[in-house]
Amino acid sequence: MDNSTAIIDPKFCSNESIQIKITRRVPGLWLRHLKMTDNNSGNIIFRTKNLAFINFRNRTTLVDDSGTPLVSFKKKIWSKNGEWKVFKGKSFEENDLILTVEKTKKFQLKIELNVYLASNTTREVCDYRIEGNYFKRTVEIFKGDSSDIVAQMVEEKKLVSRIFKRRSYLISIDPNVDSALIAVLFAIRHEFYLSRKKKIVSFGLTGVLSAIMKAPMICFI
Secondary structure (H helix, E strand, O other): OOOOOOOOOHHHEOOOOEEEEEEEOOOOOOOOOEEEEEOOOOOEEEEEEEOOOOOOOOOEEEEEOOOOEEEEEEEOOOOOOOOEEEEEOOOOOHHHEEEEEEEOOOOOOOOEEEEEEOOOOOOOOOOEEEEEEOOOOEEEEEEOOOOOEEEEEEEOOOHHHHHOOOOEEEEEEOOOOEHHHHHHHHHHHHHHHHHHHHHHHHHHHHHHHHHHHHOOOOOOO
């Protein structure tokens, strides 16, 4: 297992713990467009950008404050455990693969994801592990299969945010941990959340339509 902390770029490894605020860039519209800012200064650190208006494979790029692409990630179309792949820069070539993220099992009550670096070819042990709770809106990233937390996310509980439905989250990152890596892992975790949300809505609509079809017809004269 690769023990290095700089996975994407050493310049994103701070010797101090940092906090990043993550929000949707356009609340309620482009759900995949995320903005990540320094919680102290408010300066933009990372942003996610979709690569096409119609984006069936959810191809997305993580850029820095200057708009320079750091990594690109996409969902694998045919995958039992919802696999996502992360590549260098704007590439989607296999020889530029950095890591893979997938669910630990197909059906989950809470989010559990395994992260495998490209160098980890045996996949006997994951390099990172993501665990979260959809209802408590908390997420933690662990190093390998250990109990060592390298980053964690909690929802900001601000009244203004709740009134305008502009949820924001705080990510606390340990010293010497690649914040670009953490940013892309949380962005992919967000994709799993959106996918789960869509399935719940779809299931609910299916149930309503089924109930309507089964209900007796009433004629008004």
